[in-house]
Amino acid sequence: MAGMITYKEKDCFVHRLSGLTKLVFFLSWTITSMLTYDTRVLCVMLVLSFFIFRASHAEWRQVASVFKMIMIFLCINLLAIYAFSPEEGCRIYRSSTVLVRFTSRYTITAQQLFYEANIAVKYFTVIPAVFMFITATNPSEFAAALNRIGVHYTIGYSFAIALRYIPDVQNDFRKIKHAQEARGIEMSAKAGPVQRMKSMASILFPLIFTSMDRIDVVSSAMELRGFGKKKKRTWYAARPLKPGDRGVLVCTLLFCAAALFVTYRDGSRFWNPFVP
Amino acid sequence: MADRTPVIAFSGFSFKYRAQTEPTLRNINLEIYPGEKVLIAGPSGSGKSTLARCINGLVPCAWPGDITGTLSVCGYDPAQAGIFGMSKKVGTVLQDTDGQFIGLTVGEDIAFALENDCTGQNEMRGKVEKAAALVGVEQLLAESPGSLSGGQKQRVSMAGVLVDDVDVLLFDEPLANLDPAAGKRAIELIDRLQKNQHKTVIIIEHRLEDVLWRDADRIIVIGDGTVAADMTPDELLCTDILSRHGIREPLYIAALKHAGCTLRPCDKPQHVETMNIEPYREQVCSWFSGVHVPPSVAGTEHILDVQHVSFSYDGTREVLHDVSFSLKKGEMTSIVGQNGAGKSTVASLICGFETPGRGSILLNGQDIAPLSVKERGEKIGFVMQNPNQMISCPLVSDEVALGLKVRGTDAADTEKRVNETLRTCGLYPFRHWPVSALSFGQKKRVTIAAILVLQPEIIILDEPTAGQDFRRYTDIMDFLETINRKLGITILMITHDMHLMLEYTRRALVMSGGRLAADGKSPRILSDGALTDTAHLKKTSLYDLAVRCGIDRPDDFIDTFIFEDRRIRAALHHDAGGTD
Numbered sequence: 001m002a003g004m005i006t007y008k009e010k011d012c013f014v015h016r017l018s019g020l021t022k023l024v025f026f027l028s029w030t031i032t033s034m035l036t037y038d039t040r041v042l043c044v045m046l047v048l049s050f051f052i053f054r055a056s057h058a059e060w061r062q063v064a065s066v067f068k069m070i071m072i073f074l075c076i077n078l079l080a081i082y083a084f085s086p087e088e089g090c091r092i093y094r095s096s097t098v099l100v101r102f103t104s105r106y107t108i109t110a111q112q113l114f115y116e117a118n119i120a121v122k123y124f125t126v127i128p129a130v131f132m133f134i135t136a137t138n139p140s141e142f143a144a145a146l147n148r149i150g151v152h153y154t155i156g157y158s159f160a161i162a163l164r165y166i167p168d169v170q171n172d173f174r175k176i177k178h179a180q181e182a183r184g185i186e187m188s189a190k191a192g193p194v195q196r197m198k199s200m201a202s203i204l205f206p207l208i209f210t211s212m213d214r215i216d217v218v219s220s221a222m223e224l225r226g227f228g229k230k231k232k233r234t235w236y237a238a239r240p241l242k243p244g245d246r247g248v249l250v251c252t253l254l255f256c257a258a259a260l261f262v263t264y265r266d267g268s269r270f271w272n273p274f275v276p
Numbered sequence: 277m278a279d280r281t282p283v284i285a286f287s288g289f290s291f292k293y294r295a296q297t298e299p300t301l302r303n304i305n306l307e308i309y310p311g312e313k314v315l316i317a318g319p320s321g322s323g324k325s326t327l328a329r330c331i332n333g334l335v336p337c338a339w340p341g342d343i344t345g346t347l348s349v350c351g352y353d354p355a356q357a358g359i360f361g362m363s364k365k366v367g368t369v370l371q372d373t374d375g376q377f378i379g380l381t382v383g384e385d386i387a388f389a390l391e392n393d394c395t396g397q398n399e400m401r402g403k404v405e406k407a408a409a410l411v412g413v414e415q416l417l418a419e420s421p422g423s424l425s426g427g428q429k430q431r432v433s434m435a436g437v438l439v440d441d442v443d444v445l446l447f448d449e450p451l452a453n454l455d456p457a458a459g460k461r462a463i464e465l466i467d468r469l470q471k472n473q474h475k476t477v478i479i480i481e482h483r484l485e486d487v488l489w490r491d492a493d494r495i496i497v498i499g500d501g502t503v504a505a506d507m508t509p510d511e512l513l514c515t516d517i518l519s520r521h522g523i524r525e526p527l528y529i530a531a532l533k534h535a536g537c538t539l540r541p542c543d544k545p546q547h548v549e550t551m552n553i554e555p556y557r558e559q560v561c562s563w564f565s566g567v568h569v570p571p572s573v574a575g576t577e578h579i580l581d582v583q584h585v586s587f588s589y590d591g592t593r594e595v596l597h598d599v600s601f602s603l604k605k606g607e608m609t610s611i612v613g614q615n616g617a618g619k620s621t622v623a624s625l626i627c628g629f630e631t632p633g634r635g636s637i638l639l640n641g642q643d644i645a646p647l648s649v650k651e652r653g654e655k656i657g658f659v660m661q662n663p664n665q666m667i668s669c670p671l672v673s674d675e676v677a678l679g680l681k682v683r684g685t686d687a688a689d690t691e692k693r694v695n696e697t698l699r700t701c702g703l704y705p706f707r708h709w710p711v712s713a714l715s716f717g718q719k720k721r722v723t724i725a726a727i728l729v730l731q732p733e734i735i736i737l738d739e740p741t742a743g744q745d746f747r748r749y750t751d752i753m754d755f756l757e758t759i760n761r762k763l764g765i766t767i768l769m770i771t772h773d774m775h776l777m778l779e780y781t782r783r784a785l786v787m788s789g790g791r792l793a794a795d796g797k798s799p800r801i802l803s804d805g806a807l808t809d810t811a812h813l814k815k816t817s818l819y820d821l822a823v824r825c826g827i828d829r830p831d832d833f834i835d836t837f838i839f840e841d842r843r844i845r846a847a848l849h850h851d852a853g854g855t856d
Contacts, residue, residue, distance in 0.1 A: 140380050178629040179660050182653035183679040202668035209664050217375030224368045226392040229360040234394050236387035
């Protein structure tokens with residue numbers, strides 16, 4: 001479980017921003033990036049997102065394993081697009097410049113490459129924002145921010161509480177795994193896949209049962225201290241909006257509006273360099 | 277007391293859980309007055325926890341059932357006021373110090389009730405700081421639960437209910453998850469809160485001696501769903517009510533009684549340090565000189581040698597420094613010390629879950645470094661604290677057979693060994709039962725059987741008796757002693773329980789700050805004030821009794837007591853037609 005991306009307390013500009021600001025930034029940034037296929041906008045966002053990642057002081061170590069997984073996923077995604085619709089780019093850009101021809105169906109066109117490159121860039125504009133958001137937002141603040149944008153607090157709080165107990169459950173997992181290994185249940189790569197599935201079950205069942213006991217205690221403890229009593233609640237960890245937050249919010253919204261304006265100005269969300 | 281209004285009043289109160297046929301509480305009449313400190317004691321299943329749930333409204337709001345009679349808490353009927361209504365009046369601190377820590381930081385956890393009440397942030401911060409200061413955690417507000425000790429977590433929970441300015445503080449087994457020294461400090465803190473903050477304090481606990489470290493006004497003994505006794509500690513300790521209800525008496529009281537003394541309340545037996553010992557001294561001394569304890573025969577053959585072992589999780593901060601000890605074949609030994617002192621790490625290294633940074637571990641003279649976890653598991657078994665964390669098969673016999681199956685033992689041999697082990701463990705009649713239908717103690721036996729079936733030479737148990745009442749504790753420990761004697765298995769136990777250490781293990785290893793602070797006879801260790809302080813243990817009251825009676829060999833006195841106490845208890849058990 002080492003290398004999991006988790007929140008880490010730090011003192012820097014991004015960490016000092018309110019959870020609400022970061023949530024609004026994160027949502028508008030990803031939505032904009034999802035909507036636009038305007039390569040110029042994407043390139044600007046790409047450059048900015050590297051600066052944002054640097055500004056959040058997230059460490060490579062914290063995000064490396066997840067980054068690798070996303071990369072694998074990206075490759076699968078790109079290959080799948082090509083496999084299922086190799087002419088998607090030609091359709092979008094209404095032109096076809098064949099570079100390599102394998103079969104009558106599968107060719108490599110400049111348009112398809114450009115289209116897939118756009119998708120890759122989209123990934124790279126979102127990933128730093130995701131990492132920034134997760135490593136620099138205190139989970140309780142996140143719950144408070146969700147609540148402020150209108151999500152009921154029980155939903156927001158369930159995120160925070162899950163994060164609170166993840167280390168405990170990891171600890172249980174480790175202990176159970178050790179004890180089962182000592183009984184002779186093979187967990188290493190030496191065992192075959194079926195055997196490993198079975199072995200996993202011998203850890204997971206006890207883990208689920210002990211976690212249920214834990215949930216019982218937690219829910220009693222929460223109820224005894226009045227959780228769910230009122231329609232609203234306040235947040236100890238919430239940060240009031242400061243001038244810095246307002247500045248970031250205004251810049252974010254202006255940037256996203258401008259980006260979408262540039263994208264949709266000619267009636268299509270694609271920027272077409274092939275047909276002038 | 278007649279002119280005061282009780283803060284809690286049960287009158288002809290009975291309660292039956294919806295899922296049960298018999299009432300758990302029957303005809304309870306009980307009054308608790310403002311500012312009192314009341315200890316509610318009783319064995320597991322006596323109904324004492326249900327009584328607590330009635331006071332904070334969990335019964336009947338979260339645990340539905342039928343109530344007859346009346347209950348008034350701070351002028352409210354909890355059934356009407358509900359859990360939320362009662363939470364303003366009664367602050368409940370649960371026994372699970374980990375599970376009830378809800379916030380991601382200390383500050384947030386303390387503020388939890390205020391947040392739910394929509395308190396403004398500024399007011400909230402002020403109140404949190406005040407409550408934190410009351411229990412001495414004001415320096416820790418930004419810490420996460422992972423970096424706190426059990427005792428600190430419990431303090432945070434106390435602060436979390438004190439922010440609401442409750443009238444009644446209700447503690448459900450506050451000592452269950454603490455080491456002896458932390459338990460002592462918890463009792464001191466509870467005492468201060470009662471005196472300085474004028475709170476009414478109710479403590480549910482079966483570890484009487486530890487709670488009585490500070491004065492209690494009254495002890496209420498719950499037995500079989502009714503109030504079996506309601507009197508001052510001094511009065512109660514002079515009766516035989518405690519032992520009749522399966523609650524362990526303070527050891528010095530048991531010693532005085534074994535010596536044939538008839539205790540009188542006017543001698544204030546609540547504290548061994550201050551009681552009037554004069555009337556009893558002579559009797560205790562003559563009893564001590566009259567009992568002959570047979571010398572124990574310890575084996576000489578080493579089975580396990582831990583030599584100069586050091587270990588660090590991260591390569592920089594050592595959690596074990598140069599630890600060396602050996603276990604003799606057939607020995608029962610306990611390993612004690614504060615949380616984080618390195619007890620569990622020693623066990624992890626022996627079982628091969630971690631690899632020592634320096635030093636070596638020998639089994640029967642052979643270095644076990646090359647052996648895998650699985651291979652070691654055949655020689656050194658490890659039993660976890662919570663049996664639910666080990667049991668993965670639905671049926672008892674399957675669970676016990678698991679270790680043999682994965683090793684490819686043939687079916688006939690597996691069955692033979694499983695049945696043999698089940699017989700040794702007294703589980704044979706339950707072999708076709710689902711594990712979920714067993715009691716805690718039986719589940720514990722199943723996990724031990726699942727290890728025994730591999731015929732290990734050593735078994736390491738993590739907290740075998742944590743949270744168990746006297747009867748279950750005795751059951752588990754007598755069982756372990758039986759397998760130790762019958763099968764000659766060497767047993768090492770990680771424990772916080774000073775009674776266990778004293779009664780069942782002649783020898784103890786004391787860990788403190790990653791070092792082996794002591795390795796010696798249990799009675800001697802628990803008589804050494806300096807050692808018990810540094811290692812967060814608790815000096816036994818038997819030592820104080822011996823010193824106060826002018827006995828110059830306190831260790832021998834302790835040995836005598838343990839010998840006699842176990843002899844007498846075994847005889848009682850036998851007379852009662854004990855079920856084992």
